[in-house]
Amino acid sequence: MTTTAAAAPATTPAAGPLPPGLVQSPRMVWTTRIIGIAAAVMVALTVWLGLWVTPPDKVQGDLVRLVYIHPGVAWVALYLAFGLAAVSSLLYLWPRTRSLFWDRLAAASVEVGVVFNVCTLISGSIWGRPTWGVWWAWDARLTLTAVLLILFLGYLTLRRVPAEPDVRAKRCAYAALFAAVDIPLVHFSVVWWKTLHQGATVLNANLSPSIHGSMAWTLLLGFVALTLVFVWMLLVRYRIGALEDYLGTGELEVALLERRSEGADGLAAPGSGAADVTASDVSTTDVTASDVAEVAR
Amino acid sequence: MNYVVAGYSIVLGILFLYGVHLLWRRRRWTRLVARVEASRPPVDPAPGDR
Numbered sequence: 001m002t003t004t005a006a007a008a009p010a011t012t013p014a015a016g017p018l019p020p021g022l023v024q025s026p027r028m029v030w031t032t033r034i035i036g037i038a039a040a041v042m043v044a045l046t047v048w049l050g051l052w053v054t055p056p057d058k059v060q061g062d063l064v065r066l067v068y069i070h071p072g073v074a075w076v077a078l079y080l081a082f083g084l085a086a087v088s089s090l091l092y093l094w095p096r097t098r099s100l101f102w103d104r105l106a107a108a109s110v111e112v113g114v115v116f117n118v119c120t121l122i123s124g125s126i127w128g129r130p131t132w133g134v135w136w137a138w139d140a141r142l143t144l145t146a147v148l149l150i151l152f153l154g155y156l157t158l159r160r161v162p163a164e165p166d167v168r169a170k171r172c173a174y175a176a177l178f179a180a181v182d183i184p185l186v187h188f189s190v191v192w193w194k195t196l197h198q199g200a201t202v203l204n205a206n207l208s209p210s211i212h213g214s215m216a217w218t219l220l221l222g223f224v225a226l227t228l229v230f231v232w233m234l235l236v237r238y239r240i241g242a243l244e245d246y247l248g249t250g251e252l253e254v255a256l257l258e259r260r261s262e263g264a265d266g267l268a269a270p271g272s273g274a275a276d277v278t279a280s281d282v283s284t285t286d287v288t289a290s291d292v293a294e295v296a297r
Numbered sequence: 298m299n300y301v302v303a304g305y306s307i308v309l310g311i312l313f314l315y316g317v318h319l320l321w322r323r324r325r326w327t328r329l330v331a332r333v334e335a336s337r338p339p340v341d342p343a344p345g346d347r
Contacts, residue, residue: 018331047305065301069308115315119308126304229312236319243326247333 022246024239036232042225046072049218063130067211068218070123072226073116078145078183080230081113082152086180089173103169104245106176107159108237110152112230117149132196140189141197144182151179165245 050068057064088106091097124142125135136142155175159168190199211219 018327018334022330043309047309051301051305062298062301066304069305073308112315115311119311122311123304123308126300126307130300229316233316233319236316236323240319240322240326243323243330246330247326 032235039228046222046225066127068222072222073119076230077116081109085109085176089176092173104241112233139196140193144186148182
């Protein structure tokens, strides 16, 4: 799939070229594609090594194979995605670096992070059932991770509250920083409190990994693969944010724009009896409050 | 091993579906922006350009 202006008319006959600010360079398009392909290949390799090549654990048996995926998704959610969202929000609030780029990056990062956070909780729960005997325990690490998910879901909800872009960006940046306070709490929860959850396998206090050989390499590969998946998703999600911001309208108005532009296509279609009406005669940009109210009724 | 397979399937399934959803959303917005741009009335040239 491509988003270049050159390819757009091939898929959408009535569509014109994208405005200059939204045209992606071929290098960016190819970078995104290569990252996506590399991520898919590495995830497939991780699954193959994790399920068929690495040996079972002496204590946990085959259940240890979840270690190649669960810490990886947790690493992406907690540290990469939410960490990046916090840094981006800070850079937005810093007057010298204030730009909607950081706000858009934070939003993209949080959305992808929420998906990875859900994956973390689900894979952890599936691992917990056979090892602890329960799907869920009100353990410090688990509970704080769930709280983190709720906080960032709140962030996404806040983004949908109608407001001027700058106002929205500012309030969301504060919300992201507030939510990010939970990240170190999640990380150190296994150190500060007595928890069911095991301590760090690699990034422990002595920086001495308690995993070796093919298991360690597969774990590392899983981290790299899921990091690439995150980067790819972030690039695509950022692009969507840029397109959304360009139109700068609410969901309802966008639906109206879509309907009207489809109507314009129909009017201009040959044999429709209205071929003399061009697409430009039907403005799709003059959505007014009365239009919205009319549809709402 | 059932738990392991379930864990891999669910996590990778969620990531796959979200990835497809992202591609669909990008395609939809790209088309919408292109259509809106195409349907905008052409800008009149500046008097000096005539």
